[in-house]
Amino acid sequence: MNDVLEAIRTALPQAIVELVNNPGPSAQHSLLVGRKDARAVAEFLRDSLGFDFCSNVSGVDWPPRKVKETVLNTEMVDGVEKEIKTTVERDVPGYLEAVYHLYSIRNKTGPVTLRVRTGDRDADVSVHSLTPVWKSADFQEREAFDLFGIRFDGHPDLRRILMWEEFADHPMRKDYMAPDDFEYEPTPHDKILAKVKARTEAA
Amino acid sequence: MSFLPSLESPQTIDVSLGPQHPSTHGVFRMNVTLDGETVTRLQPVFGYLHRNHEKIAEGNSWLAAMPYTDRLDYICPLTNNWAYALAVEKLAGIEVAERAEFIRVITAELTRLQNHVAFLGFVLGDMGAWGTALMYAFREREKILDLFESLTGARMMCNYMRFGGCRCDLPPGWLDTTRKLVDGFPKFLDEMEALLTGNEILLARLQGVAPMTADRAINGGMSGPVLRAAGVDYDIRKVDNYGIYNRFKFRVPRGTVGDCYDRFMIRVLEARESVGILKQAIAVIPEGPVVNPKAKQRGFRPPAGEAYGRIEGPKGELGFYLIADGSDKPYRFRIRPPSLINLTLLEELCVGTKIADVMVILGSIDIVLGEVDR
Incomplete structure (x- = not known):
């Protein structure tokens, strides 16, 4: 992963790319790419490094959360220097993430994981579509748009894919609540029941 | 209509x-x-069978997602189990018991056999050979499903793999029955081929229909038999060497023009290679525990991190992308469905052909809607 990162930094010095460390035993680290540079980085990976196969595209939702951090401060207490631990709560704003898993069929290497983040979860949810680079991202980006609400600029046909067109929300988001009357629909039966009720009450 | x-x-x-x-x-x-x-x-x-499998899995424990994977591609539940178990094992760094690796290879190759056999029947059904071919194919498939039933308790909803191994050991006599079935299988394939592959109608309906170039197939994300039919030498069993596939000798069949006939024939050839793998695996399967005793199943909490694990499913690259936050539920549970992604190029393949060929082209890609819509 580090040599891929080096190659990107050499070829595209102005692009924002950083390594995201994966603490787990799988040690599949990923590259966080700036939103504006995603297209250029993707084309470089495909054309120069041979990552010709975009296997998996996945949306991930990160709602706003609070992170507790312990900070060490040196303070003068009664004329003696002391280290005092204070716990600070920091707000991390929420964002959506599109994750791409790339393989090279030519060189039989991979996976390289690309992550692109949106600005927030409501208004600023656009990222560049990579469908023009890898056609295989087509349906999967539509799925991320449908279920997470990430907008992919430059996608040739960005429509809902699994949910129906009139559906308003994005069900894979962490704060999505399914309506509890989801399966309710008025039937002729209700009218009949109402009539029966009216008749029995009159009698 | x-x-x-x-x-x-x-x-x-x-x-x-x-x-x-x-x-x-x-x-x-x-x-x-x-x-x-x-x-x-x-x-x-899409979407007629959508039940948001990923959301269901994110609300359940890690182990409780296992039976749901059976319902993805319900023709091949055991490979789905394996793909999920493999991703979790990568995520948590779990070793797999030696005997379980063999059982996994045997069940996965049996799954591949019955999927490819069912495929032959379905495609012939699509071409108008109603009934007969499908019945012949399902006769063989049923024998393999009987094996699954005696091993796992269910014909199709097996729920068999566990993190670090399998749920239970092989029942007595199971390997002998399997060996008999595997030894008789090439005869069935010969019979099927004698009936079909030289058949004039079959050739007329399949040859030259909807060819696909290798570059297009790679860019379009095709995987599995569809990719190899386009002439690309890429089999995840060879490339990733997951499980113990590096211990077996097998060849990777490839097509030349990537038309419907190549996609049809590659399944027959792959089935023959699977028979070879099965023979080798049954001959050398060792005794021992079938699950790693250190691997926790209930109350399993993998360390925070993420992993993408994939296997060569019968329909293509089946992958699971999992993110763990240290709790007892997956934070993100993403399935890479080969059936859905293999449909990416469906429009390109179909435009310009006749309406009667659309069914054959769709059939030659081999999809299962449980996996497409999830």
Whole structure:
């Protein structure tokens, strides 16, 4: 992963790319790419490094959360220097993430994981579509748009894919609540029941 | 089906194929625009079987997602189990018991056999050979399902793999029955080929229909037999060497032009290679525990991190992308469905062909709607 990162930094010095460390035993680290540079980085990976196969595209939702951090401060207490631990709560704003898993069929290497983040979860949810680079991202980006609400600029046909067109929300988001009357629909039966009720009450 | 004069031009009509069309392998719909009999536009419509599998899995424990994976591609539940178990094992760094690795290879190759056999029957059904071919294919498939039933308790909803191994050991006599079935299998394939591969109608319906170049197949994300039919030498069993596939000798068949005939024949050839792997695996399977005793199943909490694990499923690259936050539920549970992604190029393949070929092209890709819509 580090040599891929080096190659990107050499070829595209102005692009924002950083390594995201994966603490787990799988040690599949990923590259966080700036939103504006995603297209250029993707084309470089495909054309120069041979990552010709975009296997998996996945949306991930990160709602706003609070992170507790312990900070060490040196303070003068009664004329003696002391280290005092204070716990600070920091707000991390929420964002959506599109994750791409790339393989090279030519060189039989991979996976390289690309992550692109949106600005927030409501208004600023656009990222560049990579469908023009890898056609295989087509349906999967539509799925991320449908279920997470990430907008992919430059996608040739960005429509809902699994949910129906009139559906308003994005069900894979962490704060999505399914309506509890989801399966309710008025039937002729209700009218009949109402009539029966009216008749029995009159009698 | 409904016929409407097209909005685009008075010359063409719009036809809605599905979702209840008998040849569409489930509730799958294609909005097709026809000029005479020629397809000028095709739009797949998904979602009739959507139940948001990923959301369900994110609300359940890690182990509770295992039986749900059976319902993805319900023709091949055991490979789905394996793909998920493999991803979790990568995520948490779990070793797999030696005997379980062999059982996994044997069950996965049996799954591949029965999937490819069922595929032959389905494609012939799509071409109008109703019944006979499918019955022959299902006779063989049923024998393999009987094996699954005696091993796991269910014909199709197996729920068999566990993190670090399998749920239970092989029942007594199971390997002998399997060996007998595997030894007799090439005879069935010969019979099927004698009936079919030289058949004039079959050749006329398959050869030269919807060819696909290697570059297009790679860029379009094709995987599994569809990718190899286009002439690409890429088998995840060889490339990733997951499980213990590096201990077995097998060849990776490839097509030349990537037309429907190549996609059809590659399944027959792969089935023959699977028979070879099965023979080797059954001969050397060791005794021992079938699950790693250190691996926790209930109350399993992998360390925070993420992993993408994939296997060569019978339909293509089946992958699971998992993110753990240290709790007892997956934070993100993503399935890479080969059936859905192999449909990416469906429109390109179908435009310019006749309407009767659309069914054959769809059949030659081999999809299962439980996996497409999830």
